[in-house]
Amino acid sequence: MYEGFARLYEQLMPKALYRDWVTYMTLYLPEGKSSLDACQVLDLGCGAGNLAKALLATYENLNYTGVDLSQQMIDLARSKQLSAEFSVQSMTDLAKLGQFDTVVSFCDSLCYLVDSPWQSVFQQVYDHLRDGGVFLFDCHSLGTLHEFDGFLYHDSNEQGAVLWSSELANPDTVQHHLEIFLKQADGKYERSVEDHFETTYSISEIVQWLYEVGFYTVYPSSAFDQEPASDESGRLFFAAYKYKNG
Structure with a gap:
């Protein structure tokens, strides 16, 4: 994680x-x-x-x-x-x-x-x-958890960028999908994907x-x-x- x-x-x-x-x-x-x-x-x-x-x-x-x-x-x-x-x-x-x-x-x-x-x-x-x-x-709170459904966020800095989207996996659990772009020593960006779950x-x-x-x-x-x-x-x-x- x-x-x-x-x-x-x-x-x-x-x-x-x-x-x-x-x-x-x-x-x-x-x-x-x-x-x-x-x-x-x-x-x-x-x-x-x-x-x-x-x-x-x-x-x-x-x-x-x-x-x-x-x-x-x-x-x-x-x-x-x-x-x-x-x-x-x-x-x-x-x-x-x-x-x-x-x-x-x-x-x-x-x-x-x-x-x-x-x-x-x-x-x-x-x-x-x-x-x-x-x-x-x-x-x-339960209210905040439900508000994550359809959530979209992006941010970046000199080290890279993140694209973040969320949806309800079920009524009690939210799934966060992260696409991460990290800047490497050669100036290129390495992409990785993480899925996080919260309840x-x-x-x-x-x-x-x-x-x-x-x-x-x-x-x-x-x-x-x-x-x-x-x-x-x-x-x-x-x-x-x-x-x-x-």
Whole structure:
């Protein structure tokens, strides 16, 4: 996933989004913490390391671990030479990881789990959070998913271009078709094709699953916590806390 697109994705993603995600993280700190500094953070679907870069620019004592299924994304993340750990790993298998104060999964990463139950990821996240820890993530709303039907987009930069079209594969799944043109050393362009699939669920289902695995407080919102959440919102945000004994 994102193998051919990784180089372009790095250039095309608005950097301001990462600052917005950092700000959102400061709204929901782990219980007993007054800052993200010195917190241990796990990022599921970390991409090219831009969230890590934004976090560490402000919180130099933060301990960051990022995992992503794309080798090229992890290579880009490691090339930034940050004080962080990056590994190629699926968010569906966290068995080898330790305990964290905060676990995040942004940029709709969970939506790519079309064939894996979100409840399984929620349970693993819960198990890898310290007491009082918080799980923060975003995802498409059902309304946004349906709006992708017939979506067309194109963009380019000095490294290449992407043509992006989307359609509903079924009522609950959108298929993104990407044609990628990457500029080579000889000035020619190499074409590759990727198909990505995303799904999502209703707010009530997501909240129910979070409670079922053990989270004791869940805060859904939209627009980086600026608006109430609805199934017609653009991007949904969730903050789920693990109970802190004592």
